[in-house]
Amino acid sequence: MPHSRFGTQPPDAESAPSAGLEPERADAPAATESVPAASPNSPPLDALSRAQGGDHQAFAELYAQHKRRIYSLCLRMVGNIAEAEDLTQEAFLQLHRKIGTFRGDSAFSTWLHRLVINVVLMHLRKKGLSLISLDEAMEPTQDEGPGRSFGSADLTLAGTIDRLALERAVGDLPAGYRLIFVLHDIEGYEHNEIASMLDCSIGNSKSQLHKARLKLRDTLRAFPRQEARR
């Protein structure tokens, strides 16, 4: 069966959540499984195992291994440096509290990725962003909503997009649109996973993503004109 170019290929394997992911809820405390202990004759434990055993230096190693990806994810989701730093800190504190509950049912990076997303979603909920009814909560006003395309066909993107322009346009998206766009088009989550995470319908997720892309298209088509005026 042919598939469209809209398919979701995550940027790389480490950040790729598995399809239909719900094996270990990183936001909920799970039953703690026994942490492997080093015996005198066993090989050296990796940083994860040692961190699960309470080794602070090993936790620092985990931080060094994952800090860039986690910080970048937070930054994409909230679009604000100060908030991204706070959320990275909160995510690693949560990790410190819950690392003993990681059972290895999925890759650690996948589990951590999901934990971070839950931290960010919790933060957005506290800020008053309703994720239950995305359509109601984040429907932009008529003036700022994405336009449909019944008019002229001029100013298409012609298959190319300036990377900086796209980054800027994503940063300017309304919070709800940005959230779904980042989760689907950048992080590679499927609509059913997003619907589960955000507690909305799959149709709602598809609709919001479509509106986000339309909004980006509007912004990007206007970009050359904005640049020309500068």
Next chain:
Amino acid sequence: MTEHLKNLTCADFQSQLPELIGSGEDIADHPHLQNCELCRALLADLETIAEAARQLFPVMEPPDELWEHIESAIKEENAGSERV
């Protein structure tokens, strides 16, 4: 059926787009697109955006002092739990 799809207005077609795109199927052969340059251009743009997004955003480095903040927060938590 195909005739019906071919006769869709742009408004009707575009209202169905989120579901059509979200289905993951290739919709390039949709009857409406065969005769509608406008909607073909729209679809091409949306595909371009989705593809570009996958290459988007370099991995960023958090500030050096962030680890110090995390470390001290962990120490505070540990001290708090020892007091309890």
